[in-house]
Amino acid sequence: MKKIKATTSIRIIFILTILCMSLVFLTSCWVYFRIEGTHNISGEELFGVSADELLLYRERAERDDIEAQFMIAAIYLQNRNYEQAIYWYERAARLGDIASQLNLGHLHYGWQGIEQNFEQALYWFRRAANQNAPTAQHNLGWMYSNGYGTVQSYEQALYWYRRAADQSYSRSQHNLGAMYYHGEGVEQCYEQAVFWYRKAAEQGHINAQSNMAWLYHHGFGVEQSDEQAAYWFRKAAEQGHSEAQNNLGWLYHQGLGVEQSYAQAAYWYRKAIAQSNTQARANLASLPAQYR
Numbered sequence: 001m002k003k004i005k006a007t008t009s010i011r012i013i014f015i016l017t018i019l020c021m022s023l024v025f026l027t028s029c030w031v032y033f034r035i036e037g038t039h040n041i042s043g044e045e046l047f048g049v050s051a052d053e054l055l056l057y058r059e060r061a062e063r064d065d066i067e068a069q070f071m072i073a074a075i076y077l078q079n080r081n082y083e084q085a086i087y088w089y090e091r092a093a094r095l096g097d098i099a100s101q102l103n104l105g106h107l108h109y110g111w112q113g114i115e116q117n118f119e120q121a122l123y124w125f126r127r128a129a130n131q132n133a134p135t136a137q138h139n140l141g142w143m144y145s146n147g148y149g150t151v152q153s154y155e156q157a158l159y160w161y162r163r164a165a166d167q168s169y170s171r172s173q174h175n176l177g178a179m180y181y182h183g184e185g186v187e188q189c190y191e192q193a194v195f196w197y198r199k200a201a202e203q204g205h206i207n208a209q210s211n212m213a214w215l216y217h218h219g220f221g222v223e224q225s226d227e228q229a230a231y232w233f234r235k236a237a238e239q240g241h242s243e244a245q246n247n248l249g250w251l252y253h254q255g256l257g258v259e260q261s262y263a264q265a266a267y268w269y270r271k272a273i274a275q276s277n278t279q280a281r282a283n284l285a286s287l288p289a290q291y292r
Contacts, residue, residue: 066092070100082107082114093124101128102136109139109148118149129160137164138172145175145184154185165196173200174208181211181220190221201232209236210244217247226257237268242275250283262291 054075060068073088086107092100101124107114109121122143128136141160144153158179164172177196180189194215200208213232216225230251236244249268252261266287272280284292 061088061091064091064095066095066097070097073100080113093127096131098128098131098133102133105136105139118143122149129163134164134167134169134172138169141172141175154179158185165199168203170200170203170205170208174205177208177211190215194221201235204239206236206239206241210241213244213247226251230257237271242272242277242280245272246277246280246283249280253283253287262287266291
């Protein structure tokens, strides 16, 4: 039985959360609000906005102030008034606001309490993608890859992923690597898989790092090197990737690319076991008794 396993999640899962943080949509803080719990719109402050301030926002929003429209939409979304949230996001989105277009795409793609509508999600992501928003381009690639709201097309997925990847969007770079690795919409080419995985891995993309290690371990598209495999498995393992932790442990176990160390093998196996990695549990059990 092979003790080193490839990364199971070869594609990035589509991101649905509206945030202003590291989920790498747009960099502007106006794009994503953190949705944490619900409140009632009343005289209490919401998002640090009092009832009087809320009225001022509404007056500005009615005059097509995009920032105010976005704020009003976010407050309604916080309070689960989805009809009004969508209304105000649409007002801003039709004025060309990329943040609102993205959020509409997410709401229609799948938001608790809102009827899923892939066609509408595709429409709004496309509006933002045509304004060169890399997150929207990535999301279009994902939808075309899976046939959500459109006819499935690897060619279109490749096109939109590449548009985002050329803007250094690491998730799209990773997905391009996966498409070249599997030959989806393109001729299978391990060298191109390495090219795109490396670009994502160098930006800290955890699955791309693990996949780079896998390619080096097997010599797919690169000269075989367990030293490089250990380097990239460590990068991913230090970010908490359980399979990379197990695989790094196995390299220490066997002395491949690193000096053999049962203590280090056990350390990394236990890290993976803490995340319910069953292969790591089996690997730990195969170490000499004093290291188990």
